[in-house]
Amino acid sequence: MKKVVLTAVISALLLGNAFADDTIVEPAHIASPKQYELLLENEQVTVLKMTLKPGEQDNWHKHNAETVYFEKGGKATIITSEKDMTLEIPDGYVMWHDQWEHQVKNVGNKTITAIIVEKK
Numbered sequence: 209m210k211k212v213v214l215t216a217v218i219s220a221l222l223l224g225n226a227f228a229d230d231t232i233v234e235p236a237h238i239a240s241p242k243q244y245e246l247l248l249e250n251e252q253v254t255v256l257k258m259t260l261k262p263g264e265q266d267n268w269h270k271h272n273a274e275t276v277y278f279e280k281g282g283k284a285t286i287i288t289s290e291k292d293m294t295l296e297i298p299d300g301y302v303m304w305h306d307q308w309e310h311q312v313k314n315v316g317n318k319t320i321t322a323i324i325v326e327k328k
Contacts, residue, residue: 233268233269233270233309234269234270235254235269235270235271235326236256236258236266236269236270236271236324237254237256238269239266239267239268239269240266240267240269243258243259243260243264243266244256244257244258244266244324245257245259247323250328251328252327252328253325253326253327253328254272254324254325254326254328255323255324255325255326256323256324256326257321257322257323257324258312258320258321258322258323258324259319259320259321260282260284260312260313260314260319260320260321261314261319262282262314262316262317262318262319263313263314263315264313264314265311265312265313265314266311266312266313267311268309268310268311269309269310269311270307270308270309271307271308271309271324271326272307272326272327272328273304273305273306273307273326273327274304274305274307274324274325274326274327275302275303275304275324275325276302276303276304276322276323276324276325277300277301277302277322277323277324278297278298278299278300278301278302278303278320278321278322279299279300279321279322279323280299280318280319280320280321281296281297281298281299281300281301281320282296282297282314282316282317282318282319282320283295283296283297283314283315283316283317284297284312284313284314284315284316284320285312285313285315286310286311286312287310287311287312287313288308288309288310289309294315297320
């Protein structure tokens with residue numbers, strides 16, 4: 209049940225999150241190279257590892273349609289152009305969603321790590 213609720217909450221964040229058409233939003237590993245490590249890139253996918261230490265925040269960025277595996281979850285605030293939401297993400301949580309733009313801040317007391325597989 210927790211996974212369904214968390215997925216619904218994250219999906220709700222995806223509505224109406226675009227910047228003005230003339231704003232260039234970079235992919236996560238370009239916008240925030242300290243938090244996103246490029247593991248693999250080919251014609252089909254981009255695979256990233258995200259690491260957010262307690263109190264750390266990435267820069268505004270975009271993702272194509274993606275699957276995210278939270279190796280180590282934690283408490284995070286996800287910021288979109290429409291709203292901010294703070295979530296408790298469990299270890300091992302897996303989610304998928306269509307492309308979006310956002311920023312993430314680790315507001316907990318442990319490092320959050322995730323593997324992100326983005327469709328090209």
